[in-house]
Amino acid sequence: MDFAEMLEPLAAQFRALNMPEVVVHWGHPAMMGIVIFVMGTFAGITGWKGRLATDNEVKLSQLADHKKVAPLMALFLAMGYTGGVISLVVQEQSIFESPHFWTGSLVLLLLLSQGLLTLAGFWGDKAKLRTAHAYLGSVTLGVMVLHAAFGVTLGLSI
Numbered sequence: 799m800d801f802a803e804m805l806e807p808l809a810a811q812f813r814a815l816n817m818p819e820v821v822v823h824w825g826h827p828a829m830m831g832i833v834i835f836v837m838g839t840f841a842g843i844t845g846w847k848g849r850l851a852t853d854n855e856v857k858l859s860q861l862a863d864h865k866k867v868a869p870l871m872a873l874f875l876a877m878g879y880t881g882g883v884i885s886l887v888v889q890e891q892s893i894f895e896s897p898h899f900w901t902g903s904l905v906l907l908l909l910l911s912q913g914l915l916t917l918a919g920f921w922g923d924k925a926k927l928r929t930a931h932a933y934l935g936s937v938t939l940g941v942m943v944l945h946a947a948f949g950v951t952l953g954l955s956i
Contacts (some may be wrong), residue, residue: 813888829881
């Protein structure tokens with residue numbers, strides 16, 4: 799039994815809800831677009847502003863905002879990933895053939911790496927780990943944009 803077959807009973811329940819096709823087809827992209835472009839941009843900007851700030855009060859404020867949004871963004875993206883996979887099964891599409899699936903998987907791995915870097919205050923407040931976190935975060939945001947582009951392409955093709 800392949801992965802899509804395992805998810806088919808759940809997908810059948812969603813199909814039975816008779817949701818409008820536009821919701822089934824574009825609901826995931828709309829919600830995840832908000833998360834990526836609004837929360838992702840906010841997390842990236844506040845992280846870099848906090849990192850580059852020379853005023854300690856500004857630095858602490860920006861980093862506090864970053865710490866509030868970034869974990870929620872990661873949680874929403876993980877939930878959205880699950881919803882996207884189920885959406886593909888509902889629409890009877892292949893899961894593993896799309897670059898959108900693979901970039902989504904990469905985003906989650908990058909976010910997990912980001913989270914691991916922050917453990918215990920960057921493992922004792924190591925400057926190199928903070929630097930790695932900042933640059934890896936920027937790479938992650940870039941992959942998210944690529945992921946969104948692949949998602950639009952996928953959505954238009956089905």
